[in-house]
Amino acid sequence: MIYHLFEYLREIGIDLPGQGLFGYLSFRAIISFTTALLLSVFAGKRIIRWIQKKQIGEEIRDLGLEGQMQKKGTPTMGGIIIFLSIIVPVLLFGDLTNIYNILLIISTIWFFIVGFADDYIKVFRKNKEGMSEKCKLAAQALLGLAIGLAVCFSEDIVVREKIGPEDIVVMSATEDSTSVSAGAAMPEPEKHDVIKSTKTTIPFVKDHEFDYKWLSPFKGTFGWYCKWAIYVLMIIIVITACSNGVNLTDGMDGLATGSSAIVGVVLGIFAWLSGNIVNAEYLNIMYIPGSGEVAVFMAAFVGALIGFLWYNAFPAQVFMGDTGSLMLGGIIGVCAVLIRKELLIPILCGIFFVESLSVLMQRFYFKYTKKKYGEGRRIFKMAPLHHHFQKEGIPALVKFPSKALPEAKIVTRFWIIGMILAVITIALLKIR
Numbered sequence: 001m002i003y004h005l006f007e008y009l010r011e012i013g014i015d016l017p018g019q020g021l022f023g024y025l026s027f028r029a030i031i032s033f034t035t036a037l038l039l040s041v042f043a044g045k046r047i048i049r050w051i052q053k054k055q056i057g058e059e060i061r062d063l064g065l066e067g068q069m070q071k072k073g074t075p076t077m078g079g080i081i082i083f084l085s086i087i088v089p090v091l092l093f094g095d096l097t098n099i100y101n102i103l104l105i106i107s108t109i110w111f112f113i114v115g116f117a118d119d120y121i122k123v124f125r126k127n128k129e130g131m132s133e134k135c136k137l138a139a140q141a142l143l144g145l146a147i148g149l150a151v152c153f154s155e156d157i158v159v160r161e162k163i164g165p166e167d168i169v170v171m172s173a174t175e176d177s178t179s180v181s182a183g184a185a186m187p188e189p190e191k192h193d194v195i196k197s198t199k200t201t202i203p204f205v206k207d208h209e210f211d212y213k214w215l216s217p218f219k220g221t222f223g224w225y226c227k228w229a230i231y232v233l234m235i236i237i238v239i240t241a242c243s244n245g246v247n248l249t250d251g252m253d254g255l256a257t258g259s260s261a262i263v264g265v266v267l268g269i270f271a272w273l274s275g276n277i278v279n280a281e282y283l284n285i286m287y288i289p290g291s292g293e294v295a296v297f298m299a300a301f302v303g304a305l306i307g308f309l310w311y312n313a314f315p316a317q318v319f320m321g322d323t324g325s326l327m328l329g330g331i332i333g334v335c336a337v338l339i340r341k342e343l344l345i346p347i348l349c350g351i352f353f354v355e356s357l358s359v360l361m362q363r364f365y366f367k368y369t370k371k372k373y374g375e376g377r378r379i380f381k382m383a384p385l386h387h388h389f390q391k392e393g394i395p396a397l398v399k400f401p402s403k404a405l406p407e408a409k410i411v412t413r414f415w416i417i418g419m420i421l422a423v424i425t426i427a428l429l430k431i432r
């Protein structure tokens with residue numbers, strides 16, 4: 001809103017001191033991050049008190065994990081803090097006419113509602129199972145379908161695959177190099193320069209591009225429809241998988257919060273690079289007009305999580321609950337899709353990916369061995385994977401570690417692994 005106010009003042013000829021700063025993505029990203037951080041820290045304290053007054057405490061099942069029962073009664077549904085800390089800065093400093101911002105805001109609200117409903121059933125209706133798995137999957141897939149159709153049909157979601165030296169010259173004539181390096185909004189390319197495309201970014205290949213039409217067995221008009229159907233299906237899978245991945249990872253104090261913040265930083269960098277014509281040319285990646293606004297959103301995302309970590313770090317004063325975890329995963333998935341980096345998710349979100357994989361492997365192996373031997377056996381001592389390192393004394397194929405590790409140590413090591421994966425993902429932009 002503030003961004004649009006200054007834009008309006010500029011159009012009518014009113015020039016206030018510092019007004020021009022809001023034309024720079026870098027400045028708006030910084031102020032968005034700062035606002036989200038402060039809001040999360042200071043408003044978070046009051047929200048936690050409100051949650052405590054409402055007696056919204058976490059119900060803990062005794063799984064025999066060290067320190068687990070001490071968490072009983074800890075305020076949950078802290079995702080409300082994260083939601084407000086993301087939405088408020090984005091509404092204040094983001095471009096609300098930008099299609100990418102619009103889709104991210106809608107996604108945030110949608111997943112917040114789904115997660116809130118799940119927590120509401122658990123806390124207020126005393127149903128430990130919460131919303132049924134089928135219902136949650138349907139809600140996630142529905143949002144994924146909406147995003148996929150928007151990518152497919154919106155005239156504002158386009159890419160410009162190759163940038164030549166002549167484009168840089170034209171851009172330089174309309175905007176000085178200082179503004180470009182500072183992150184100012186780029187001049188929009190001509191209509192004939194951009195296309196609707198099913199191409200996305202993939203590492204290790206020369207042009208860093210993969211086209212979903214290569215998966216279509218058909219050619220011609222039917223092939224055109226088929227490639228978009230495959231792309232939309234992939235978008236649904238990515239968004240659903242990311243949302244559930246973060247939800248499964250949210251089992252230790254600060255684990256999902258810190259891991260999501262690391263991923264958010266990388267996605268914000270990718271968004272800024274993809275929306276900047278000079279950086280897109282230098283890195284030989286797709287230039288996605290308007291995607292730079294995603295950096296402002298992800299700055300608020302990271303700021304909100306760091307502020308929430310103030311209360312969520314071990315020992316946690318509040319849990320985010322499904323209100324937060326489903327929303328965070330959904331945002332990550334939608335962001336990755338919009339900036340065409342969804343195929344980097346298995347590397348960037350390696351923590352979430354392995355956590356989800358551990359659950360699937362454990363379930364499949366347990367059912368298989370029960371059917372074959374009459375008794376279910378385990379690959380891990382417990383799933384999701386982070387609980388495996390907390391547990392001891394249970395026979396499993398994976399015996400390491402022999403002794404249970406402290407929760408804080410497990411979380412810190414997962415963060416370190418997440419940082420390593422983040423650096424690798426960024427480095428892949430220059431590896432062909």
